[in-house]
Amino acid sequence: MHEVSPFTRVAPQNVSAAAIAAGVVLALIVVWVPAPIGVGLVVAAFAGLATLAVPVLAPLGLVLSVPAQDVVRIPVGTIGLTATQLALAGTGFLLPLVLLSRRARVHFPLTARMLTIFLLVQVLSLSVASNVLFGVATIYRWGGALVAFLAVIHLMVSRRSVLLLAAGLAIAAVGEVAFGTVQSALGLAPPSFAVAAGIYRAYGTFGQPNPYGGYLEMVGLWLLPLALWNVRACATFLRRYRRVRWRGFVAAAGTRRRLILHGLLLIVLATGVLASLAGILLSFSRGAWVGTLGGLAALLLFAPATVRRVGVAVVVIGAIVLLTGGWQQLPEPVRERAVQLVTQARPFDVRDVQLTANNWAVVERMVHWQAAWNMFLDHPLTGVGAGNFSVLFPDYSLHPVFPVARGHAHNYYLHVLAELGLPGFLVYSALLASAVWTMLTVVRRRAFGFDRAVALGALAATAAVAVHNLVENLHELHLSIQLLALWGFVWRARCGWDHDANRTKAVR
Secondary structure, three states, rough: OOOOOOOOOHHHHHHHHHHHHHHHHHHHHHHOOOOOHEEEEEHHHHHHHHHHOOOOOOHHHHHHHHHHHOOOOOEEOOEEEEHHHHHHHHHHHHHHHHHHHHEEEHOHHHHHHHHHHHHHHHHHHHHOOHHHHHHHHHHHHHHHHHHHHHHHHHOOOOOOHHHHHHHHHHHHHHHHHHHHHHHHHHHOOOOOEEEOEEEEEEEEEOOOOHHHHHHHHHHHHHHHHHHHHHHHHHHHHHHHHHHHHHHHHOOOOHHHHHHHHHHHHHHHHHHHHHHHHHHHHOOOOOHHHHHHHHHHHHHHHOOHHHHHHHHHHHHHHHHHHHHHHHHHHHOOOHHHHHHHHOOOOOOOOOHHOOOOOOOOOHHHHHHHHHHHHHHHHHHHHHHHHHHHHHHHHHHHOOOOOOOOOOOOOOOOHHHHHHHHHHHHHHHHHHHHHHHHHHHHHHHHHHHHHHHHHHHHHHHHHHHHHHHOOOOOOOOOOOOHHHHHHHHHHHHHHHOOOOOOOOOOOOOO
């Protein structure tokens, strides 16, 4: 199948007409709008024209904006719009324009339909919500994830566009980990993030270690199969180059160029994977650690037999080393956090526990879990309304020291039960199942190759998020945009890397 460049352009006449209209609008902006807002509007206009000319920039910019959402803020009146909010607005506006200009077929696969139903459940839950605005904010974040999914499946229609984003995510991961390392080493963190003398939990640009670790899970685990696929690609082009180089420098130019590009890409992807794993470790997020192990287990389960045997051997050898004294050689903060995974995992009644500095975090989490469960028991069919867990939390907290919620239930499954009741939980489960089903379909049909690597990486990232969500909510801070983009790549891999509606097979 012919592969379309990720830089497919819209019709020149459409771009020319848009440029003329934009010139008039920009002139009016310069004359009438105050400088700070006017400059922002002019920059946004140029960015919109560039995206209209090269549509793949919209989903690229949207996904890559996630780690920078609290770093880049544009002041608008008394509020500041984040980079992700601006990218989301631009993508939502330009996506239908691009589809109309191309007369492209609109796809709305099963995952998108399930997410739409999930959004409808949240909208209906507003009828019982105490604070409607909080519910609207939650719906907006999930709506942004739907926009990201649709933008990916319609605009990122080539393998090259996916590799371009993979390289961008690897660079973003390196930047996040570099920033997090500085925070950890120099103590640029709140006192509550301290894990030992002079060592602090890294949190990057996300403000908290858990979402920081969750983002790196989604990036590093997705990049890992792509990096391994690229090793195979490098080996293939190296063999081919050895066969054709005797024909002369010019004759071997194409093969040599591809070998160099894949070699550079391999370095970038491998660096991104290693940086992500290092950042997850520095986050000292037990949820991220367990989530990463869950993602790696999913990779091993569906990896080729040779890789699976090597992985199992590494796990067995590592276990033997730890059991025969290697455990004591680990840094003390790592040992302490790992031990807490076991000793503090069992449920308990917070009213029967004496609060201390050592058990503060686990008691706080258990208070949130029990409050969410009691909300569900009181409202099993409707929940308390989307975004309203924190509003009702003071009425359900079982410990006087924790009268205010931390924004979510520290367990997304309990969080959904509390806010949306059993219907919301079932729809969310169906949403996850639809995405995993698409991934497994691609994995089963592709023995090797790029498509299988994309699906395996998305499966590993989804498994990590599903595990990590047992103690966290990784759908905050627009992290769902990152996750749904990975799901979109898998659907595109199953559908085919071709944007031509007449030749693309619709996949339900």
